[in-house]
Amino acid sequence: MPSSSKAIKKTAKKAATAPARKKAFNFNIDADVEGLKTSIQNHLTYSMARDTSTATTRDWWLALCYSVQDRILHRYIKTQAVHNEKDTRRAYYLSLEYLMGRLLSNNLVNAGLFDAAKQALTELGLDMEDILEEEPDMGLGNGGLGRLAACFLDSLATLDLPAIGYGIHYEFGLFRQEFIDGHQVERPDNWLQFGNPWQVNRPEYQVSVPLYGHVEYHFDSKGDSYPAWVGTKELIGLPWDIPIVGYGARTVNFLRLWESRASQEFDFSVFNEGGYVEAVREKAIGETISKVLYPNDKTESGKELRLVQQYFFCACSLHDIIRRFRKQNHDNWDAFPEKVTVQLNDTHPAVSVAELMRILVDVEKLEWERAWGICRKVFAYTNHTLLPEALEKWSVPLFQKVLPRHLQIIFEINRRFLEEEVEAQWPSDDVKKSILSIIEEGNPKQIRMAYLATVGSHSVNGVAALHTELLKRDLFHDFNELWPKKFNNKTNGITPRRFLKVCNPGLAALIDREVGPEWPFDLDRLRGLEKLSGDAAFQQEYMGIKRANKERLAEIIDMDCGVTVNPDAMFDVQIKRLHEYKRQHLNLLHILTLYRQILHFPEKTVAPRVVIFGAKAAPGYELAKDIIFTINKVAEVINNDARVGDKLKVVFLPNYRVSLAERIIPAADLSEQISTAGKEASGTGNMKLALNGALTIGTLDGANVEIKEEVGDDNIFIFGMTVEQVLELRASGYNPWNFYRGDEELRHVLDWLGSDTFTPGQPYALDPVRRSLLDGGDPFLCCADFRAYIDCQQRVGEAYLDKPRWAKMAILNTARMGKFSSDRTIREYADDIWTLKPLPVGE
Template sequence: PELMRIMMDDYGYEWDTAWKIVIDTMGFTNHTVLSEALERWSIQQMKTLLPRIYMIIREIDNRFQEYVYTTTHDRDFVNRVQIIRDNQVHMAHLAIVGSHSVNGVASLHTRILIEDLFKDFYRLWPEKFNNKTNGVTHRRWLTYSNPQLHSLLSDTIGDDYVHEPSQLIKLLDFVDNEEIQNRFLAIKQERKQILIDYIKSELDIEVPLDSIIDTQAKRLHAYKRQLLNALHIMYLIQTIRSNPEFTMHHQTFVFSAKAAPSYVLAKKIIKLINNLSVIVEEDARLSKFIKVVFIPNYNVSIAEILLNASDVSEQISTAGKEASGTGNMKFMMNGAMTLGTYDGANVEIDSFVGPEDDIIFGLRVEDVRALIQGGYNVWEELEKNPDLKAVVDSLIDGSWADGDVDEFRVIYDELLFKNDEYLLIADFEAYRLAQLEVQRRYQDSKGWARSMLINIAKSGYFSSDRTINEYAEEIWDIKSLK
């Protein structure tokens, strides 16, 4: 609406001319399917603070409603898509109406926009909708932050990939080369040592060099399901304690995250993870098999140490909730196995590398929808799995909080009295089995190295170079200077 104001008030254009300029100029990239993140602004607030802008929005909405009714002759349809409704300005609706292009940021995300979130708008303007899968700059997340891997790639396929990331595919010719495999594994150990030294200096936790580094590094939110990871660790602790014959390859569960200051649940999950870390650290038998590390205040500098040292990339959001994610791409570029749900850009990673070179588990979007529509009941789900029920019940028996039964009650209540909104309980068994698959595959070091090299070779698609080129050619209609 501000561009409309400029065109009309500052430059004197008539409405139709100004509107064409706006439509031709604007593109809307949606980055979330979470309803709480789709902004709605109070009419009263907007009238008070931005009276001229509100006047323009109201006129846009009036004209849009007239167009929709003329097109559909369906008053209910008009009510669903109108911009101003329930005393609020629906900003996503305004963005769609005022843009020539609407895109999601991963193939699954775009499908959800078309089939669910914005399906009425897709019915009006199917030609507006398109997908632009996110990307990351491989020059920072591989070339710069992992010079050892860059050296291996340069020696093996040359350094053209720095400017043409699609050239990484040449590495496929070397994934069965034992010398390259051994060199990659040595590089991974070198990067692990850097991370281990950092953890020791910052957190005073000692991590063995031969441990599987299993990392979940991202903003802490219920839908990203750091809690699922924590519940599995609690399950492991209870299993190790109760079974004297238990054995596994040592695995270090690394978390790094930030949480909004007022997000109580997220803060409690961080507290739980830190308590688990202390409990493991103080128990020699637990430490024989696992470590738990929480690196606070996740940022780019930490990511540059963490991503390239990791063996496993945890991307375990509830299917249909993550628009894309980019951490999954950074881990992939540095040779980490994706352990993830069929969500966001995981879908495309899986389409590139396949089930032999990633580990995808759990409910898919269709399963989530069917489960909820079918009357999912978390209490009934827990009764089917006594071991998991014992883990959940331990949240309120003081096991993880020096006897304080109320410390983690908010987490317990979130799971049970909100009916497991993000389906952690529903996905737990599949996640547990996926973790066993990590253990199984890691025993074959050559096979693991081969999988990691395949991931690196096929990561070129996820460079932001490709993403930006697609925006430039298909949305912005601009040409490269080269």
């Protein structure tokens, strides 16, 4: 393979540069203030049954949400009426996660009501900040996958593209994270405890979902046999809709979330006989399906629940899509791909391929070839991982138990694929058939869901130029040889509305003044800041906003962690899911190195740092939890060492979530994007942080490569091995002990971890991290990249001490992030994959 940058330049598509549409908000702010005041007071009285003397802050928050929702629903009804009247083609986005965060501030900004609402609350004697803080984060997602889906929904509505998102209405989110003596402790995330003012229940569209049972063969009137899925248990899918407001509130799409209910809620006869618990057993089992996001799949029952979750939401969503298709008097199935395009966000919805085939073949009685042609035209698949262990596989026995008819369909899809398409390309090549088979041989056999999604889709895309190249070269090499035109790249993006205008209003106002108010529609307009990057007065304003954001974050750190930090220090930030490949433990090694240097050379001038972590470890991922514990214990010692003072502080903010990210991102000076090259598909935190003026320290991995190309080599800190060098090192036989013996600083800090310095009286408490790096083989090459990382961090510290230089670099990062708007990404999906045109709704 050629070097990463060359490969990317050959394959990366030029970002779509559609001109921004000038949109004016049609709101009279004075009238809106009076209207909102009246609406808020009415909802307080008639929806909340409160008066102004008894109302809590939460009551006022709900009253404001209902008032905003009233205005949004007007546009929502208009949008859906136009879409139905035009019988438009729609994109359907299927994702098991939507990390929405809080909606009030986002909806106020997108609907042009923020200033009016703030003034209305002031006149009612209330503080906007206090009201906004009442809203819990919606517990519908975990990490980057869900946050990307939420950004895409925002862009789809902003670009007037007819689209509907589908997911699960989780009662509990992933978990609420606490630290007890440094250890992660998981608590239920009961985000719906006080209700959700944004959702609308749609019981008239509920869906019945079959599960389990077995397949029998029946005979028709002509004596031909056909399969029948019988003896099933039924679940009910109850839809809840959340309006998605585009910026300017011209289009309001929606996200439909499915809540599971038992088909038989209550057995009255059993109840009357005294079996009170038994009477509601089926109800409890039915509601379990949508109870919690990502149940632990370390057990067989956990695996089964995950599979049932995935099928449940896919079956409900496809039923709903077909209902909408038929509502427009469509009875010709060949027209289905003209009206419907379905994007599979990762492999969680991949069972949709088998479900649509079941509906077309078993229920609608289409011939297999015709049904398969329809299926392939409808589906497109986005891959989000290069880690083979992260590619979903389901055991055949489990599939047989839960979805026996779908297992038959998948085997038939695989048989035809191997005997027809693979055989035509590679005649009599059993090795190729084994490599490409959807069914992985073993004990037990496994269904490769990524392969099912690839075979059943007309498009497969990666989410960064490097990621897509590696998909084609490695993970899906043989599929790419078979279908070279099927694979394409769609580099991820972020919505600039939430991740600049909403979360960093000070910087947004400064940008409005300098480049005009249209930049949220057209992020390339930020290029207008380039000419100001060296202007001393502008630098002072820009960095003044950054410092104000740091002061605000410092208050949160003090409140949540009990640590006082200096806002003039560099805020060095690593916020993302806790995983070995993201290498939070490499960051830890740098912290220990800095600590030793400060203790050995107290007179040396260093850039003061506050190293900030935010991350959750999966409940069953023991080493990730060990890394959290180790960071917390090291932080405890450093933060209380008088010899260090303000030169170094380390904080691990608990319960990382979108609303917390919105406080951290505007305050960050340095963005840690240090994954092992070739492991991160894209990343979106890197984009959010750079947009808000944080400089990136990172490897040439994921979207870091493209960020480097956009901001310029002088405005980013790149270190470490490339993908090719990683492969070479592994091929030569990587031994972390060689790096341990060859680098005195690495040896000292690793040995330090093995002592009781950070856990007095418990010398081996932190040894799991040390052992993973040495005895465990250091699978993500922290030891190999250690020296390059330490040297690069030295350059970072020197640059931070040069205030004008740092300010210029930060401004240029903000100015050059236009490519990474999710609007650009969605335009590319719409043009290249979905063939979807904007449909303006009008006033």
